[in-house]
Amino acid sequence: MSRRRPRASFAIGTVKVRAGHAREVGLPITRLVTGADVSLPVHVVHGRDDGPTVWINAAIHGDEVIGVEVIRRVLTKVSPKTIRGTLLAVPIVNVLGFMNGDRYLPDRRDLNRSFPGSARGSLAGRIANLLMTEVVAKCEVGIDMHTGSDRRSNLPQIRCDVDDPHTLDLARAFGAPVIFHAKLRDGSLRYAARERGARVLLFEGGEAWRFDEWAIEAGVRGVLRVLAHLGMIEPVEDEPPPLSLICRRSGWVRARRTGILQMEANLGQVVTDDERLGGLSDSFGRRLRLVRANRAGVVIGRTEAPLVNRGDALIHIAEIEQENETPGQAELAEPSE
Structure with a gap:
């Protein structure tokens, strides 16, 4: 042999x-x-x-x-x-x-x-x-x-x-x-x-x-x-991988005023157009402006800076082309906050 x-x-x-x-x-x-x-x-x-x-x-x-x-x-x-x-x-x-x-x-x-x-x-x-x-x-x-x-x-x-x-x-x-x-x-x-x-x-x-x-x-x-x-190793999980949301277009919600940001949007959150995602206030706590979604989609990125200037990118929203089986929150190992 x-x-x-x-x-x-x-x-x-x-x-x-x-x-x-x-x-x-x-x-x-x-x-x-x-x-x-x-x-x-x-x-x-x-x-x-x-x-x-x-x-x-x-x-x-x-x-x-x-x-x-x-x-x-x-x-x-x-x-x-x-x-x-x-x-x-x-x-x-x-x-x-x-x-x-x-x-x-x-x-x-x-x-x-x-x-x-x-x-x-x-x-x-x-x-x-x-x-x-x-x-x-x-x-x-x-x-x-x-x-x-x-x-x-x-x-x-x-x-x-x-x-x-x-x-x-x-x-x-x-x-x-x-x-x-x-x-x-x-x-x-x-x-x-x-x-x-x-x-x-x-x-x-x-x-x-x-x-x-x-x-x-x-x-x-x-x-x-x-x-x-690819067949290089044996599968480490018994279940198939979770389904992913497919996205082709995205855009950033930008600050309309300079202020202190109160972020309410979480990574993976599925949002609707014009949904409230946070707010901007001044140093005395007065509300300057609400932050709202500029499109429907899933939150794929966000700023972690508490102080923002007018025009700063705040929340990145990707438009969903193909839905997951359970839309509403893209699966995360742990919450983003």
Whole structure:
């Protein structure tokens, strides 16, 4: 009886990871003025059996820490001895921004507008090029983890190309409360990866510089569901993923006056047009104006700032194209407040 030929090692950077093994790899980025090297951390989980090659990344924006914790927890639940295929986990892409507590790189560039990058370009371009050549180019599917920015929190949601059936299948498998059809932006990781033939899910959930447990749990469960859907791991849940609301259009309710905000809208709340969602008052407590919905839909984002200026974005409402079986509140692990 002939023995099965072992799976080839996985090459990344100057390292080769044997089948059935996991390894942490540091891909060189730059050197600090102190002489210390800065590298892109990649955790390779290379299974014994053939299967898809998938990447998951977080902290393209340095202040978005929820995805870092999602990846940490996911890695505790997968083993190179049992996984089929290969998982590449990049917990911190914007290493310098992460260390400085800053959304952007030291030159103020937005890394998610710098893809596919260039090996001879700016610092942002070099990091983007490194991620594209060493990680994305070797994968068929990717999950890009994000959170709200600028004192905003987001409902756990998947942003993707809903019109691509295979991508939509992956998004449904993730099981987030909302699937939002998001157009591709030039310079984004999702755009560059799609040009290379990879299908990408962009996860949004929670607030920057916070470990919102309900968003972390939604992210962990979603990633594991996708890996199971691709046949890389055994399903971790007995029940199918919850149905998601499908949305294509959205808009922000903006402050009509400057004042102190009393927020009444919750993430995941399904609202009607002109429904009361909060109010604005002055420092003496006098009501200045009510905050009302400007469309019917589901609340997918909101500001967490108590003081707002006229024109500030307050509540993000997505119009529902396809209803869940139980509309009224998109499912959250924990309330948003």
